[in-house]
Every structure is written in structure tokens, then in C-alpha cells.
Amino acid sequence: MRFLSLKPVLRYALIILFIVVSTGIVFSFFMSNYIVLLLVLLTEFIVLMMMLHYVFDKYVKPIQKATNTLDELVKGNFRARMHHPVSGSMASLLMQINKLARSLSELSINEKMQAEQLTTVIENIQSGLILIDEKGYIHLVNRNFLGLFGNKKERDYIGYLYYDVLDHEKIHKTIQQTFLYEEKVKDSLIIENGHKQYFEIIGAPIFDEKNMLKGAVIVLYDITELKKLEAMRKDFVANVSHELKTPITSIRGFAETLLDDNNLHDVDTAKQFLSIINEESKRLQMLIQDLLSLSKLEKDDSKIELATVHFTELVDEVMPVINQQAENNGITLHVESGENIEFKAEHSGVKQVMINLLVNAISYTPKGGGVTLLAEELEEYIHLQVSDTGIGIPKESLPRIFERFYRVDKARSRNTGGTGLGLAIVKHIVELHQGKIEVESEVNVGTTFHVYFPKR
Ligand SMILES: Nc1ncnc2c1ncn2[C@@H]1O[C@H](COP(=O)(O)OP(=O)(O)OP(=O)(O)O)[C@@H](O)[C@H]1O
Ligand SMILES: [Mg+2]
16 A cells, blocks of 8 residues: 555656756756756755645545545445545545445445344244245255254255255145246145144245246245144034034933823823923033033133122122032031132122032032032132042043033033033133132042132
8 A cells, every 4th residue: 555655656756856857957058057057956846846745645645545445345344434634626525435435334234234134034933934046946944944854954955955955745846836836835734743733835936027936935834723723623513512412312302202192191201201301401501501601701802890709798699509409419518718808800700610619519529528618818819719528530630621521420420410611611710810720639539629819
């Protein structure tokens, strides 16, 4: 750089030397006094040198600096700026160059930010993503995609042909069809990673501005949860149909038998059949009521109206029904509670929880057993506890008893008139209150349900 800036100075100095020497030779013909001649030449030399310095500082130096700054900008160093004390057109050139540098710097920052944003989006979307060019080479795979196929790294894919590094036939097919039809293609895929994962694969072609195919984006969208929900819905419909079928078949059977003239004259048989029909229709009604309350609870916008619930009031409302049932089953009922227990909850919801748990406790406890209802105030929760000395629930069934229609002993539970929805309803109500429910049980010893309602 130094050498470069010295070169023009030397060049101009040589020209000045040449001018001084040639004027000296010409003047020597007219001047005989060498001292005067030397003084004239010296003055000429000084004046020319001063002129050179002025031109150099005002024009050459700024142009050199401008060239250097532009060089830096071309190399991508957008922080390069030019500083030189000048005026006039040179000053405006300097200003324009600095303005250009600032714009370039802003542009590059924006571009960098956009690139970073795009990378963040690609890396963090919940779907696997692959970008392939028109020749079939992989250009990009995101983190989620890598997670799907075990411990392979980005470098195991990028720069390779998709059919060399991707094992799944379905992915190959989607890519081929995307290229062939040049339109969006959808398929589904199951990946086994210890557990089954269901995916929807979507292949979308990419075109350039001339509408020529440039490649394809393949997205693997996890639909495992959706599949689970679909299976649950199917199960539910099958269960409901099954539950409805049993009482309806029985009602129809007994009604048909009754319609047979011979049976109608036998008053005792007729009464017996009619009471069965009555029982079965009650069961149907209960089932439909339970289904309706479940669907009401499950509605997304299902809201609860909180009011102050007094435990003693609840007990007064629930006990007449429960006492009657306990007496019929030969079971002693016991209620224990702290003083003045009150909390914010939905009155009818808490009542339903207590009835369902108490009825279960009575139904699944043999004659002579006992059922206890306990209420206590904890720091953040109101703890309700229903315990019995009944048949208990086997360990393997405990995680499932809150499922809809789940019964430990199907035949026995049906005899008690149960629909298998009681605990599902209880759990829903408790969760709507942001509370929790726990159960502990030992076969032939007894069962205890703990419900915690937040006091708020
Ligand atoms: N206290 C208990 N002791 C033993 N088993 C119980 C008890 N409570 C519930 N269970 C078991 O859990 C199952 C599910 O109870 P849930 O209350 O949901 O249904 P259900 O009692 O059969 O019918 P319903 O919908 O009429 O209440 C019961 O069938 C029973 O096998
Ligand atoms: Mg029940």
C-alpha cells in the first residue's frame, strides 16, 4: 500500500525534476549569472513541489482511499468506511461511497437475519424436512428429520442421492411421484423406533422463475396422536353400540315372549318379564344420561361455575340416597370431617363425584363391610376420601379404571347395574376443577379414592 502511494509521488517528482532541468538548460543560454539562475530554478522547483503536494492531497490521495474502500466492499467487508478532509466534488464522492457502504452493511445484516430466521423455522418445525435438487441430491435435512432415523448426522445425507441414503420405499415413491407429476403428492408412512410412529409424507415440487422444476421439499408430518384419537373414537363407538345392544336385545326378547298369548295369561310370568323390561330400560336411561354428561364435560368450551361449596350441605344432600343403598346392601356408613370445610367449586359437580365414588364403594363391598367418607382441609387443597373394605381392584387394572366403559369384572359390574362410565365422569369433573384424583387398592382388603379440589 505504501509502495503504491509512493509510486505516483515519484512519478510527479521526476516530471518536476525534468521540467526544472530543461528550463535550467534553456535559461543558461540567456543568463550568465549562475547564482541568479540557480535561485530562479530553486524557486521554480519549490513552487512546483507545493503544487504537486496540493494536487496529490486533494485528488490523488482521496481517489486512492476510495479505491481501497471499494476494494474492501467488494471483498465483503461492509464495515469499511472512507475518511479524508476534502471539499467540493471529492467530498460528495466520499459521502456517496460511505452511504453505499452503510446500505450494503444494512442489507447484509437483513439478509443474515432472514437466513437465521429461516434456519430457526426449519430447525424447529415439528415435522421432518428434506430438500432435494432436480438431480436427486439432498441439500438440506432438519433436526426433526435426523431425530426420526436414529443416530445419523447431517453429513450422512447432504450431498448424497436420496435413494442411496434413505431406506424407506414410501419416501422414494413420494419423491419420484413429485418429480413425475410436478405437483403436491401425499402418502402415509409408519416408522418403527421402538414404538410405532405414523407419518403423513407430503412432497411439494419447487420451480424457478422460468417455471422449470428445481427440486422438491419433502415434509414428514407426525400424525401418531391423530391416529390414537381415531382409534379411541372407533373404540368408543364400538363400546357404546355394545352397551346399548345388551339391554335392547333383552327388552325386545322379553317383549316378544310376552306378546306370545300363552305367557300373557300367566300373570306371574308376565310380571317377572315386565320387571326385567323395566330394569333394562332403567339401565338404558342411565347409560344415556351418563353419555350425555360425559359429552357435556368433554366439550372444549365446557366451563364450570364456581361457587362456595359447604361440605356439610353436600353431605346432607347426598346422604339420604346413599344411606338407603348402604342399608339395602348391609353396609355401615361413616362420615368424618373437619370443621366448616368450604371451598370454591361447582356444587353439582362435587356432588356427582361424591355420589359416584360412594355408590361404587357400596356396590363393590360385600355385606357386613364398611364405607367411610372423610373430608379435610390441606394447605392448598380440600381432600375428600372415600374408602371401603370391599373386593378391591387388582394392580393391573388400576391404571385403567378411569377409562370409559372399563370394568374390572364385566359380568359382576353389569349385575350391579353399572355402565362403566362413573369414574370417567368423576375424573373429568375433577380435572375441570384443576384438581387431582388418586386411588389405592388391595384385592379383598379394600379401596380408597383420594380427590383433591383446589381451595382457590
Ligand atoms: N370401590 C371400588 N372397589 C372395587 N372396584 C371398583 C371400585 N370402584 C370402581 N371399581 C371398579 O372400576 C370399574 C369402573 O368403575 P365405574 O364407576 O367407572 O363403572 P361402574 O361402577 O361399573 O358403572 P357406573 O358407570 O354405573 O358407575 C368398576 O366396574 C369396578 O370394576
Ligand atoms: Mg360406578
